[in-house]
Each structure stands twice: as C-alpha cells, then as structure tokens.
Amino acid sequence: MTPTAPRRRPTITDVAREAGVAASTVSRAFTRPGRVNAATRDHVLAVAERLGYAPNPAAQALESGRSNTVALVVPDITNPYFAGVIKGAERAAAQAGLTLVLADAQENPAHEEQLVRRLGPAVDGFVLMASRMPDPVLRRTAELNRVVLVNRACTGLASVVADYDDGTRQIVAHLAAHGHRSFVFLGGPAESWSGARRWAGLRAAAREHGLEATRFGPYLPILASGPAAADAVLAHRATAVVAHNDMLAIGVLTRLSARGVAVPEQVSVVGFDNVFGSDFCHPPLTTLAERTEEAGAHAIAGLGQQSSTGTRDTPARVLPTHLVVRASSGPAPDGPG
Amino acid sequence: MTPTAPRRRPTITDVAREAGVAASTVSRAFTRPGRVNAATRDHVLAVAERLGYAPNPAAQALESGRSNTVALVVPDITNPYFAGVIKGAERAAAQAGLTLVLADAQENPAHEEQLVRRLGPAVDGFVLMASRMPDPVLRRTAELNRVVLVNRACTGLASVVADYDDGTRQIVAHLAAHGHRSFVFLGGPAESWSGARRWAGLRAAAREHGLEATRFGPYLPILASGPAAADAVLAHRATAVVAHNDMLAIGVLTRLSARGVAVPEQVSVVGFDNVFGSDFCHPPLTTLAERTEEAGAHAIAGLGQQSSTGTRDTPARVLPTHLVVRASSGPAPDGPG
DNA sequence: GTGAAAGCGCTAACAT
DNA sequence: ATGTTAGCGCTTTCAC
Numbered sequence: 184m185t186p187t188a189p190r191r192r193p194t195i196t197d198v199a200r201e202a203g204v205a206a207s208t209v210s211r212a213f214t215r216p217g218r219v220n221a222a223t224r225d226h227v228l229a230v231a232e233r234l235g236y237a238p239n240p241a242a243q244a245l246e247s248g249r250s251n252t253v254a255l256v257v258p259d260i261t262n263p264y265f266a267g268v269i270k271g272a273e274r275a276a277a278q279a280g281l282t283l284v285l286a287d288a289q290e291n292p293a294h295e296e297q298l299v300r301r302l303g304p305a306v307d308g309f310v311l312m313a314s315r316m317p318d319p320v321l322r323r324t325a326e327l328n329r330v331v332l333v334n335r336a337c338t339g340l341a342s343v344v345a346d347y348d349d350g351t352r353q354i355v356a357h358l359a360a361h362g363h364r365s366f367v368f369l370g371g372p373a374e375s376w377s378g379a380r381r382w383a384g385l386r387a388a389a390r391e392h393g394l395e396a397t398r399f400g401p402y403l404p405i406l407a408s409g410p411a412a413a414d415a416v417l418a419h420r421a422t423a424v425v426a427h428n429d430m431l432a433i434g435v436l437t438r439l440s441a442r443g444v445a446v447p448e449q450v451s452v453v454g455f456d457n458v459f460g461s462d463f464c465h466p467p468l469t470t471l472a473e474r475t476e477e478a479g480a481h482a483i484a485g486l487g488q489q490s491s492t493g494t495r496d497t498p499a500r501v502l503p504t505h506l507v508v509r510a511s512s513g514p515a516p517d518g519p520g
Numbered sequence: 521m522t523p524t525a526p527r528r529r530p531t532i533t534d535v536a537r538e539a540g541v542a543a544s545t546v547s548r549a550f551t552r553p554g555r556v557n558a559a560t561r562d563h564v565l566a567v568a569e570r571l572g573y574a575p576n577p578a579a580q581a582l583e584s585g586r587s588n589t590v591a592l593v594v595p596d597i598t599n600p601y602f603a604g605v606i607k608g609a610e611r612a613a614a615q616a617g618l619t620l621v622l623a624d625a626q627e628n629p630a631h632e633e634q635l636v637r638r639l640g641p642a643v644d645g646f647v648l649m650a651s652r653m654p655d656p657v658l659r660r661t662a663e664l665n666r667v668v669l670v671n672r673a674c675t676g677l678a679s680v681v682a683d684y685d686d687g688t689r690q691i692v693a694h695l696a697a698h699g700h701r702s703f704v705f706l707g708g709p710a711e712s713w714s715g716a717r718r719w720a721g722l723r724a725a726a727r728e729h730g731l732e733a734t735r736f737g738p739y740l741p742i743l744a745s746g747p748a749a750a751d752a753v754l755a756h757r758a759t760a761v762v763a764h765n766d767m768l769a770i771g772v773l774t775r776l777s778a779r780g781v782a783v784p785e786q787v788s789v790v791g792f793d794n795v796f797g798s799d800f801c802h803p804p805l806t807t808l809a810e811r812t813e814e815a816g817a818h819a820i821a822g823l824g825q826q827s828s829t830g831t832r833d834t835p836a837r838v839l840p841t842h843l844v845v846r847a848s849s850g851p852a853p854d855g856p857g
Numbered sequence: 858g859t860g861a862a863a864g865c866g867c868t869a870a871c872a873t
Numbered sequence: 874a875t876g877t878t879a880g881c882g883c884t885t886t887c888a889c
Contacts, residue, residue, distance in 0.1 A: 189662070189663060189664050189665055189666060190663060190664065192640075192641060192664055194865090194866055194867085195866060195867060195868095196866075196867095204875075204876085205875065205876045205877075206866090206867080206868090206876090207867090207868075207869085207875075207876065207877080207878095208874085208875060208876075209867095210867065210868055210869090211868090211874095211875085214868080218874080218875095219874070219875080220874060220875085223874080223875085235660070235663070235664060237637050237638070237640060237641055238641070238866085238867075239582070239641040239642070239865095239866055239867070240578075240638065240639075240641055240642045241577075241578040241579075241581040241582045241587065241641065241642055241865095241866080241867095242578075242582055242865075242866035242867040242868090242881090243866085243867060243868080244578040244867095244881090245576070245578045245579055245582055245865090245866080245867075245868095245880095245881050245882065245883090246866085246867050246868050246869080246880080246881050247867090247868075247869095247881085248881075250578065260597075260603070260606055260610075260622065261600075261603035261604075261606060261607055261796075263598075263600060263796065266597075266598035267598075269597055269598060269624075270598055273597075273624055273626070282623075282638060282639070283623075283624075284621040284622065284623070285597065285621065285622040285623075285624075286619075286620075286621070286622075287606075287610055287622075289610070300574050301574070301577070301619060302577075302619070303529075303574060304529060304574055304575070304576040304577060304578065304882090305576070305577045305578055323572070325526070326526060326527060326572075327526050327527065327529055327572060328526055329526060406800070433800055436800075437800055459598075459600065459796070459797065460796065460797040460800065460801075463743070463770055463773075463774055463797065463801050463802070464797075464800050464801065464802070465800070465801070465802035531881090531882055531883085532882060532883060532884095533882080533883095541859075541860085542859065542860045542861075543860090543861095543882090543883080543884090544859075544860065544861080544862095544883095544884075544885080545858085545859060545860075546883095547883065547884055547885085548858095548859085548884090551884075555858080555859095556858070556859080557858060557859085560858080560859085575882085575883075576881095576882055576883070578881095578882080578883095579865090579881075579882035579883040579884090580882085580883060580884080581865090581883095582864095582865050582866065582867090582881090582882080582883075582884095583864080583865050583882085583883050583884050583885080584865085584883090584884070584885095585865075641866095
C-alpha cells in the first residue's frame with residue numbers, strides 16, 4: 184500500500200523560504216553560481232537537494248523562449264535503419280547540453296504534421312528524418328521552427344543526405360564487374376525521396392556501364408513484401424536484383440531460399456542501408472552503407488548553427504556511402520566471372 | 521537564400537488582437553468550444569489557423585500542472601527488443617490524447633537518473649523500461665512522479681512484467697522433451713533484473729525436470745559476445761544452450777557455424793525476446809516471445825489509472841510468454857529423439 | 858457570452 | 874551580494 188498521488192513538487196519559492204533567501208537567489212545559485220556568495224550558494228543547493236528540487240523546464244522555457252530541447256522525428260522508430268541516426272543525434276545533443284526527444288511519425292505525413300505542430304512551441308528545433316511531408320508543408324514548418332532534414336532535400340532548407348549518386352555507381356560497378364548485363368530494381372513507396380534518388384542513380388549508372396535496368400514495384404519496404412518481389416524477379420529471369428532497402432532484400436532472400444534458388448550462384452541480391460541483421464541473414468547481404476551516426480550528429484550541429492548564426496542558410500551536406508560486399512552477390516551465372 | 525531565424529510564434533494575444541476579442545475568448549475557443557458563441561469561435565479559429573497559431577504547451581503546462589505528455593525511458597533505443605513496447609505505448613498514448621516522448625538511458629543508470637530528474641517536472645509520468653536504477657532511487661523517483669515499470673519490479677511500484685516463471689518452464693520442458701539432460705545458461709549483465717528472473721526460473725524448472733543447469737558469464741547481451749560465449753559452450757561439451765537474449769544467441773549461432781558445429785544436430789540454441797532478426801538468422805532461432813506491445817499499452821494505461829484514481833496502488837501485471845520453436849533447437853545428439 | 862485580472866514557476870532587469 | 878518587481882503564454886475565476 185503506497186501513498187496516493189505524488190507529492191507536490193517543490194518550487195523555487197519553497198526552496199527560497201526554506202533557505203531563508205529570495206527566489207532570485209535560488210535561481211542564480213543554479214544558473215549563475217559565480218554571482219552568489221559561496222556560502223549562500225552551498226546552503227541553497229543543499230536545501231534544494233534535500234527537498235528534491237529540480238527546476239521546472241516548462242517555466243524556464245516560458246521565460247527564456249528556449250527549451251534546450253530538440254525533437255527528432257522518424258517515420259518509424261522501430262525500423263532498425265534509423266537506429267544509427269538516433270544514436271548519432273543523441274550523442275551530439277548530449278554533448279551540446281540539449282535534451283533530445285524522439286517522436287514517431289508512424290509512416291504518416293498527417294501524423295508527422297500534427298506532431299510538429301504540437302511539439303513546435305515546446306522545442307528549439309526539429310530534425311526531420313526522411314520526412315514524408317510535401318515540400319510546401321515543409322517550408323511552412325520551417326517558417327516557425329528551426330529545421331534540419333536528413334535524407335530528404337527541399338530547396339532553402341538545411342539538410343544532410345547520403346551520396347546516392349556515388350553509392351548507386353558503386354553498386355552498378357560491382358554488378359558489372361561480376362559480369363551481370365542487367366538488373367532489376369525493387370522499388371519502395373512512391374513518395375519516398377530516397378527511393379527516387381536511388382532509382383535515378385541506379386539508372387544513370389546503368390547507362391554508364393551499359394547495363395539494362397528494370398524497375399518493379401512499388402513494394403512496401405518490409406520483410407513481408409519479399410515473396411511477391413522475389414517471385415517477380417524469378418519470372419523475369421533476372422541475374423541480379425537491387426532492393427529498395429535491406430528489409431525488402433532480406434525478405435527476398437528468404438523467399439528465394441524457400442523456392443530453392445541459390446544465392447548468389449543463380450541470383451545476386453543487393454540492398455540499401457546495412458541494417459542490423461544484414462550481416463547475419465542467410466547469406467549475409469551485400470548492401471550500401473551510409474554514415475548514419477554522422478548524419479545524426481551533423482543534423483544536431485546544423486540546428487545549433489542556425490541558433491548561433493541566426494541564419495538557416497546551411498548548405499546541404501552530402502555524406503559518403505560505401506558498398507559492403509558480403510556473400511549475397513557474385514558472378515553472373517552466364518557471365519565471364 | 522532563405523530569411524534568417526524563424527519568425528516569432530504567434531501567441532494567444534496576437535490571435536486575440538487580430539480577431540478583435542479577448543485572450544480568454546481565444547483560450548475558450550480552443551479548450552471549451554461549447555462555452556463560446558459559434559460564430560465567434562469559428563472566426564477565432566479561422567484567424568488562429570491563418571496566423572499558424574498553436575498553443576504553447578509549456579505555458580499550458582505551467583498553468584495546469586499537467587502537460588499531457590508522458591516519457592518512456594528505455595535502456596537502449598536501438599535495441600530491437602524495445603521496439604514492440606514502444607509501439608504499444610505509442611498507440612495507447614495516442615488513443616489517450618497523450619504525447620509520448622522517448623528517452624534513451626544509454627544503458628547507464630546515472631544517465632537514466634539525470635534524465636528522469638530533467639524530464640520529471642515536464643511530464644505527467646514515466647514508463648521506465650527495464651530500469652537499471654537501484655530500488656531506493658526508483659522509490660524516490662516515484663515520490664515525485666507517476667511511474668510504471670516494465671520488466672522490472674520494485675515493491676510498492678506499479679509494474680508490468682513478463683511471466684518468466686512460466687516461460688522458462690516452457691523452455692526447459694522443450695529441451696527435456698528432446699532428450700537433453702543438461703543445458704548451459706549464458707548470463708547477461710549482473711544488474712539485469714530480467715536476467716536474474718530468467719536464471720532463477722530456468723534453475724527451478726531444471727530441478728523440476730531433473731536437468732542439470734550451469735550458468736556462464738556474465739556476457740554483454742550483444743552479438744559481439746557470441747564468440748566468447750560459444751567457445752565456452754563448446755569447451756563444456758554442452759548439448760543445449762539458453763542465452764540471456766536473442767542478440768547473444770545469434771552471436772553464438774554465428775560463431776558455432778564458423779567453427780563447423782551443426783545446429784541443432786550437435787547443439788541446440790534458445791534465446792529470449794523474439795527480436796527482429798531471430799526469424800531470419802541461420803538457422804532461425806527458437807526463442808521465448810513476450811507480449812511486448814501489450815506491455816507498452818498496459819504501462820500507459822497504468823499511468824492513466826494513477827491519474828484518475830489518484831492512487832498508485834496498481835497491482836503488478838504479469839503478461840504471458842510463449843515459446844516460438846524454430847530450427848535452432850532439436851533432439852539431443854545422444855538423446856532418445 | 859465575453860472581458861478583465863490574477864497567477865502558474867521561473868528569470869532578468871532594476872534596486873539596494 | 875541579494876531582494877524586489879515585472880512578465881513570459883496561458884487558463885481560470887469573477888464580473889459584467
């Protein structure tokens with residue numbers, strides 16, 4: 184049997200009364216320890232500690248207009264792809280003395296918009312990860328908030344993006360080197376900005392290398408889309424397939440294995456993201472890795488820059504990508520290799 | 521080139537002036553739409569919309585003492601194990617009109633404590649997932665905040681826990697049915713509450729079934745601990761191994777495969793958590809699944825209950841577990857099966 | 858049905 | 874070095 188509701192939180196006034204000083208002195212003891220007599224300060228801090236006092240962030244924010252809190256909005260917090268970005272952002276935020284709150288847009292632009300509206304007044308800025316909001320909404324959002332986009336671009340807004348042009352070139356070069364003459368791209372959601380960039384890059388690189396590229400889809404970028412995607416690949420008699428992301432790629436691997444198709448002997452499979460699991464699926468997946476932690480850290484830094492310089496004219500930051508070659512890709516069945 | 525800092529946020533006063541009414545009317549138009557003339561209300565809301573006004577949560581919270589925000593603190597937000605809990609909590613929170621913020625304790629009790637202290641005044645309550653804070657700290661925290669624990673118990677505090685007693689019994693029964701006479705438990709961090717519960721349950725069930733149980737470790741519950749753990753298992757000539765969690769189990773699988781040990785022919789492997797990846801690792805992992813989404817939802821509900829009833833005397837809630845049998849476990853090499 | 862005024866917890870002038 | 878005062882944006886009596 185525990186007591187009832189939590190007891191009232193001590194306020195700065197409680198501490199002041201208990202310590203026999205004015206509220207402003209208590210405030211100073213916390214925020215400008217130098218500007219108060221050492222003895223007084225120690226006494227005040229001791230009383231505060233005893234009472235379990237902690238400054239109310241809401242009140243602080245109201246006064247200063249700054250909450251020292253930034254929000255990171257991701258499309259789906261349970262998608263392992265975002266783990267790296269979150270980690271990187273967390274570390275950078277902690278280092279900058281900022282509290283990071285995470286919010287999940289639940290793959291829903293409307294929900295994302297509502298989230299930003301609700302959180303907006305309470306935070307100092309947003310990192311919008313792979314935002315699905317349309318450009319105009321994004322721009323309107325940026326009028327009232329500091330914003331940095333990650334893996335999404337929108338003219339006039341700061342962003343951090345992966346170098347898909349180079350990354351897709353690496354993928355196509357890898358396939359071409361193994362004697363593949365064509366490949367199939369399994370596309371993700373139509374509204375996905377990164378999906379569009381990936382396909383555009385693949386197509387351009389294919390042209391450079393004289394490969395034929397075909398797009399299938401769209402597929403939901405999840406394991407469960409594997410069977411449909413894999414069956415389409417088999418029907419097309421493709422020797423190589425590049426999936427929108429690793430989840431889809433792993434789903435394809437599972438289906439191919441179930442249908443007795445050998446990977447990479449009969450079909451090579453390549454994914455994007457290098458997510459958790461891509462190294463221990465069967466066979467381990469060849470995939471394009473991004474510097475996700477760096478992206479998260481840069482995004483937070485970009486936010487900080489906007490605060491200090493008072494401008495948001497941060498150039499779009501492009502982060503390198505690199506192909507992680509594992510066992511799921513190899514020589515084309517009819518190729519020279 | 522975009523403008524400089526975000527423009528000042530419109531306040532309730534701006535809307536009031538623009539709409540030609542008093543601030544209190546604007547407030548009512550939002551919070552008690554019934555108590556204001558329909559025409560006035562529509563006009564006010566239209567003006568608010570045009571100005572892009574959104575109520576400042578900090579100010580609302582300051583006044584009412586309630587923020588309609590709850591915090592979910594997890595030890596490591598990138599650990600796929602927590603994904604289900606997060607999803608469940610999110611859904612329940614949204615349904616209850618609460619904003620859910622996520623915070624990452626970074627596997628660090630001190631950081632967790634600091635987080636709770638900072639966030640405490642700004643939220644209506646905490647869901648503490650697998651908290652690593654010592655009991656006394658937990659109790660002190662609960663004096664100032666509404667708290668619900670998930671997969672952690674502490675007398676006097678509300679909690680939602682998985683039924684490890686029954687779950688471990690399922691695991692041991694499964695191994696016994698396959699003719700195993702003993703197994704090795706690969707333990708996780710010493711301070712892990714669930715780790716302790718898992719081992720206690722396994723030991724008790726082993727006694728019931730006449731199996732011999734040995735504990736190794738502690739190991740960090742991550743993939744990278746696999747080699748050390750697997751080698752220990754081989755040196756012990758064990759026929760079955762139960763790992764603290766799936767990450768460790770998958771790490772073990774990888775090492776066993778590298779060392780040419782057949783699973784499950786030579787060694788059966790069982791994990792805990794049924795995480796993302798346990799179904800597509802090689803071989804797919806037998807593991808004890810928890811109802812994680814339900815746990816998250818119950819935790820939020822528990823918080824709501826504490827608010828409405830004004831008491832925190834929520835009974836500990838025990839959620840069933842079930843063994844997902846996949847290809848990593850089978851008959852003992854020398855057994856009857 | 859609507860407006861005026863007070864106050865939530867805190868900080869930043871401005872005294873002293 | 875410390876106390877006093879005003880005000881951040883909002884809600885809530887209390888008048889009208």
